[in-house]
Amino acid sequence: xxxxxxxxxHEWVTVDGKTVTVGITDYAQSQLGDVVFLExxxxxxxxxxxxxxxxxxxxKAASDLYSPVAGKVSAVNEKLSAKPELVxxxxxxxxxxxxxxxxxxxxxxxxxxxxxxxxxxxGAH
Amino acid sequence: MVDFGGWELPQQYTSIxxxxxxxxxVAGLFDISHMGRLVVxxxxxxxxxQWLMTNDLAPLAPGHAMYTLMCKEDGGAIDDLVVYRESxxxxxxxxxxxxxxxxxxxxxxHLAGSATIEDHTxxxxxxxxxxxxxxxxxxxxxxKTDDIPYFGFRAGKVAGExxxxxxxxxxxxxxxxxxxxxxxxxxxxDAILAAGKAQGVLPAGLGARDATRLEAAxxxxxxxMDETVNPYxxxxxxxxxxxxxxxxxxxxxxxxxxxGARRSLVGMRTEPGSIxxxxxxxxxDGHHVGTVTSGTHSFFxxxxxxxxxxxxxSFRVGERVTIEVRGREAPADVVKLPFYRGSARSAVAPAKP
Numbered sequence: 001x002x003x004x005x006x007x008x009x010h011e012w013v014t015v016d017g018k019t020v021t022v023g024i025t026d027y028a029q030s031q032l033g034d035v036v037f038l039e040x041x042x043x044x045x046x047x048x049x050x051x052x053x054x055x056x057x058x059x060k061a062a063s064d065l066y067s068p069v070a071g072k073v074s075a076v077n078e079k080l081s082a083k084p085e086l087v088x089x090x091x092x093x094x095x096x097x098x099x100x101x102x103x104x105x106x107x108x109x110x111x112x113x114x115x116x117x118x119x120x121x122x123g124a125h
Numbered sequence: 126m127v128d129f130g131g132w133e134l135p136q137q138y139t140s141i142x143x144x145x146x147x148x149x150x151v152a153g154l155f156d157i158s159h160m161g162r163l164v165v166x167x168x169x170x171x172x173x174x175q176w177l178m179t180n181d182l183a184p185l186a187p188g189h190a191m192y193t194l195m196c197k198e199d200g201g202a203i204d205d206l207v208v209y210r211e212s213x214x215x216x217x218x219x220x221x222x223x224x225x226x227x228x229x230x231x232x233x234x235h236l237a238g239s240a241t242i243e244d245h246t247x248x249x250x251x252x253x254x255x256x257x258x259x260x261x262x263x264x265x266x267x268x269k270t271d272d273i274p275y276f277g278f279r280a281g282k283v284a285g286e287x288x289x290x291x292x293x294x295x296x297x298x299x300x301x302x303x304x305x306x307x308x309x310x311x312x313x314x315d316a317i318l319a320a321g322k323a324q325g326v327l328p329a330g331l332g333a334r335d336a337t338r339l340e341a342a343x344x345x346x347x348x349x350m351d352e353t354v355n356p357y358x359x360x361x362x363x364x365x366x367x368x369x370x371x372x373x374x375x376x377x378x379x380x381x382x383x384x385g386a387r388r389s390l391v392g393m394r395t396e397p398g399s400i401x402x403x404x405x406x407x408x409x410d411g412h413h414v415g416t417v418t419s420g421t422h423s424f425f426x427x428x429x430x431x432x433x434x435x436x437x438x439s440f441r442v443g444e445r446v447t448i449e450v451r452g453r454e455a456p457a458d459v460v461k462l463p464f465y466r467g468s469a470r471s472a473v474a475p476a477k478p
Contacts, residue, residue: 033332034141036422037398055451057400059141059332059422062451085142 004092005106006116007068009050012092015106020069023096024056024087027120032058035087038065040076040098047071047100049107054097056087069107071100127331130222132159134331141332142424148296148337149425149467152256153329154317157295161225162245162304163218169238170214177235177373178208179356181366185210190276190293194364195228196374200355200381204228205346205364207293209278217289217304219251221346235373250310254317255300255337256326257468263301264320270301275470284316295334297341297467336421339430342392342463348403349390349418349432357386358434360462389438390418392462393431395448397422399455401431406449407457409440417448423464430464431457 005013010028014021029035039055047053047067054065076098080086086095111119126133134156137144147153165174174182180193190209194202204224209217220228225246232242254263260270268281270290278291289304305313318328335345344350350359355378357365367379395401401420406413415435422429431448440446440459447454 033136034424036400036424039398057398057422059336059400060136062400062402088140 005068005110005112006119007066007110008119009066011066011068013068013106013110015102018102019074020071020100020102020106021096022068022098022100023091024065025116025120026091029088029091029095032056032063033060034058035084038080038084038087038097040080041073043073043075045073046103047073065097067100068110069100070103072103073098074101075099129159129331130225132222134159136332137330138328141330141336144327144329144333145336145424147325147327148256148298148329148333149465150257151325152254152259152262152298152300152321153296153327153333154314154321155253155255155329155334156250156314157253157302157334158246158250158307158310159222160246160251161220161222161228162249162251163220163225163229163232164243164245165216165218165232165236165240166214166243167238167240168214169236169240170216173232173235173237173240174208174216174218175370175372176237177232179365179372179374179378180208181369182208182210182216183369187212188277188279190278190291192276192364194356194361195231196356196378197352198374198377200374200377201352202346202350202354202356202359203231203352205344205350205361209289209291217245223347248307250305250307251302252305252310252314252317253294253296253300253302255294255296255298255329257298258324259298259300262317262321262324262326264316266316275299284313284320286310286313288313294469295341295343296337297343297463297465297469298337299468335419336423336425337467339419339421339432340423340425340463340465341467341469342432344390344432345419349434354388354434355381355386357381358388358390360390362386386438388415388434388436389440390432390434391440392460392464393417393433393446393448393457394426394460394464395429395431395450395455395457397428399448399450399457400429401433401448401450401455401457407433407435407446408449408454409444409446414440414446426464430460
């Protein structure tokens with residue numbers, strides 16, 4: 001998926017017109033371990049860039065989720081309430097977290113795959 | 126990998142959830158070689174351990190093990206450990222990884238007569254094969270285990286290697302802790318996994334170990350108790366035998382028992398998604414009443430569970446408290462311990478008359 005972009009806080013986005021799909025990266029899920037719960041925003045909520053929109057709770061820890069873009073929440077992945085483990089097993093597919101209707105432009109500081117890889121390599125022990 | 130008492134241990138091999146469920150439904154294999162293994166030996170060994178430990182080791186016959194605490198003079202717990210009697214004058218003592226140096230020094234200081242203590246942590250490895258089907262899934266070349274009772278052990282073979290086979294564990298399930306020469310433990314590990322693979326046996330990491338021990342309400346030293354906590358507060362008063370010959374901490378513990386513990390460790394459950402974490406505040410009617418000592422999401426039970434140290438003995442099963450989770454007050458119910466009773470005790474049925 002060439003068009004996937006990333007944040008330093010380990011979220012990813014794909015863009016289709018004005019619709020942005022958001023999830024957490026494979027690196028993030030592997031660091032979190034088994035996800036047991038996600039606290040997600042209600043559709044209709046407006047989010048700013050880097051605004052905290054929810055929490056992903058794993059066996060190990062609870063981590064905040066940050067919106068990579070500004071927009072209005074149009075959908076959340078309802079499957080995750082019954083199967084939060086989809087975030088682990090398919091972080092870029094069935095484990096997507098929410099969709100937003102983009103307000104304005106994409107932030108310029110989203111990372112491409114190579115740039116994001118550098119972030120994870122710097123963060124690894 | 127996480128650092129655990131100076132040992133590098135995997136949080137999970139594949140998935141905490143799958144490893145946890147394997148232990149509950151089939152069997153899982155844990156590398157617990159981080160646990161300290163000390164041999165106390167000599168004519169004064171029993172007297173020394175009787176002086177050091179709160180439990181009464183006198184009735185312990187060779188081939189049997191006992192869970193006990195070791196306390197300071199003021200009754201605070203130095204460690205919780207298992208003492209295995211190999212013969213009249215030889216005991217194997219298994220201690221927590223982080224406490225090995227402290228325990229060894231303390232025991233050394235209080236040895237009586239000609240007893241000696243020797244550290245075998247490095248040359249003798251320890252793996253645990255735990256689960257309701259562990260007893261039927263040992264690999265070829267293993268001794269029969271049918272007649273080893275719960276908390277019994279014996280020298281035998283596992284996958285052709287010499288091993289001390291102990292029917293003990295830290296998961297609430299039936300199964301074995303296997304003491305194997307470090308030179309041969311890799312083969313034993315591989316053989317157990319290969320033999321059980323088709324049935325669903327998995328290697329299990331620290332995450333599954335913590336979840337299963339917590340479901341069984343087995344205490345974790347360093348989380349649920351430390352040197353400021355006495356056995357009665359930890360709900361382990363049954364390991365204190367005030368009637369046995371004098372031991373370190375006896376007077377202080379007799380006083381605690383007479384006056385009643387000021388705090389108690391209780392079990393709690395919360396709604397899915399609200400995982401109580403170590404250190405989280407517990408409140409009742411708006412008042413701070415205690416602190417979570419251990420908490421996790423139980424994949425097996427389907428909701429989070431926690432142990433908390435609360436003031437007074439006043440909390441009853443069914444009472445509603447709140448626990449701070451992610452900055453908010455999450456409702457929690459006081460529940461009976463253990464959260465789950467596994468196959469451990471039922472594994473070896475008493476002989477029919």
